[in-house]
Amino acid sequence: MAVVNRIADFAPEMKTWRQHLHQIPELALDLPKTAAYVAxxxxxxxxxxxxxGIATSGMVAIINGQGNTAGQGPTxxxxxxxDALPIPEETGxxxxxxxxxxxxxxxxxxxTTMLLGAAKYLAETRNFSGRVALIFQPAEEAIGGARIMVEEGIMERFDIGEVYALHNAPGLPVxxxxxTPGALMAAVDTFHIHIQGVGGHGAMPHETRDPVMAACGIAQALQTIISRNHHTLEDLVVSVTQIHTGTVDNVIPDTAYINGTVRTFNPQVQAMVMRRMEEIVAGQAASYGVTAELNxxxxxxxTINDAAKAGFAAEVAGEVSGPENVEADGGREMGAEDFSYMLNARPGAYLFLGQGESAGLHHPKYNFNDDIAPIGASFFARVVERAQPLG
Incomplete structure (x- = not known):
């Protein structure tokens, strides 16, 4: 594994940074301690x-390449x-x-630590000709901090021509x-359905308009969108993830609530799902004698990688970890990522970096593997050096 030697030298310092950041997790756009520490x-x-102060607590750091005293050129x-997640930790x-x-x-x-490690190396060596913009982003897990940073003009303000990002991957070898070139991760939508019925005594259902039965009917009918309304070769997920209703065993409630997620790649499929949901919710509500509102x-x-940039990034990854440890056409998955907004604004690539066997992402026992931080930092550094060689 060809981790940059200088980055390997300060791997213990990177571990200190990471473990400090781990102790101060903050949510969404409100990251005062995290941003202060990174700055x-x-x-x-x-x-x-x-x-x-970009997107509230985000920041962009600029490092100029060797001889680029004017701070100009491709970036x-x-x-x-x-940002972190609202999950109580159980790592111990x-x-x-x-x-x-x-x-x-x-x-x-x-x-964040991997990018700081790359920053330390690039600022020290400056073995590249142009500029690098280090983007530290809040609110990936919610709100879409990448969208806000793009809307606030970071691509134009800092003349960014291409963008790259990494995400750790439990279960993949260290x-x-x-x-993959092209589509890597899906678009993600959320639906909320509020059902209004007429409650009453559980022993007298004929006097009610039961929102519980309506919720069950709607939830089941939504699955026909996948089985009967879309082409089987088009990736699509429609998942009902919450149904909330009722309080006790002998009372039919007045209301019910359904929540879930939709994952698509094709905008036409997305539009079809939206149309069919409207029709199903309205039709099922009428059949059960309740009213229902879909939000x-x-x-x-x-998240769509530029094919050429994804190929370039895979070559760089092969230099760092060996070509045999790089899957350059790994297919696509139904997870989602707000880096998609940056890739919509500029060509670039998003890659997964294996961290070995561990608890899964978003699990209370998950913990980042510090051993992969120098690998990710080396990848970032070599992307810059390869894309902007001296001479």
Whole structure:
């Protein structure tokens, strides 16, 4: 494994950074401690510019390549997400979350550390000709911090021409990389259905208009969208994930609530799902004698790699981990990622970096593997050096 030697030298320092970040998990856009710690490290590292307060707590740090004293020329964007999740931690590590109810259950503390490690190396060596923009982003897990940063103009403001990001992957061998040209992850939408019936005594259902039965009927009917309304070769997920109704065994309630997620790649499939949901909710409500309101929220778009950039990124990953440890056409999955907004704005690539066997992402026992931080940092650094060679 060809981890950059200099980055390997400060791997213990990166471990310290990561474990400190792990103790101060913060949510969405509100990351005051996290952002302050990252900014402090970047100033110590000696970046040329540090622009804070983007998307509330995000920042962009600029490092100019060797001889680029004017800070001009093509700029490569490297992105790390910084936010955590509202999950109580169960890892038992001595550096566990000090913020009750929150934890870094997706490894964003590790992603931030990898980008800081690349920043330290790039600021020290400057073995490249152009510029690099280090994008530290809030609110990947909710709200879409990437969308906000793009809307606030970071691509134009910093003349970013291409963008790259990594995500750790439990279950993949340590140091292995997986990516794919084109669509990598799905668009994610959320639906809420509020049902209004007429409650009453459980022993006298004929006097009610039962929202419980209506909720069951709607939930089952939504699955016919997949089985009867779309082509089997088009990837689609429609999952009902919550049904809330009732309080006691002998009372039929007045209301019920259904919640779930939709994952698509094709905008036409997405539009079909929205149309069919409206029709199913209205039709089922009428058949059960209740009223129902559908609130369909369009979320993150599909994460689509630029084919050429994905190929380039896979080559760089092969330099770091060996070509035999890189799957350059790994197919697509139904997870979602707000880096999609940055890829919609500029060509680039998103890759998964194996962290070995561990608890899964978003699990209360998950913990980022510090051993892969130098690998990710080396990947980021080599992307810049390969894309912007000296001479």
């Amino acid at each position: 402090e490290r970047l100033r110590e590292i000696g970046v040329d510019e540090l622009h804070e 490569i964007g490297l992105r790390a997400d910084m 590590v001595d550096y566990a979350s000090q913020h009750a109810g929150n934890m870094h259950a997706c490894g964003h503390d590790g992603h 140091g292995s990389f997986v990516t 369909y929220e369009v979320g993150y778009p599909a």
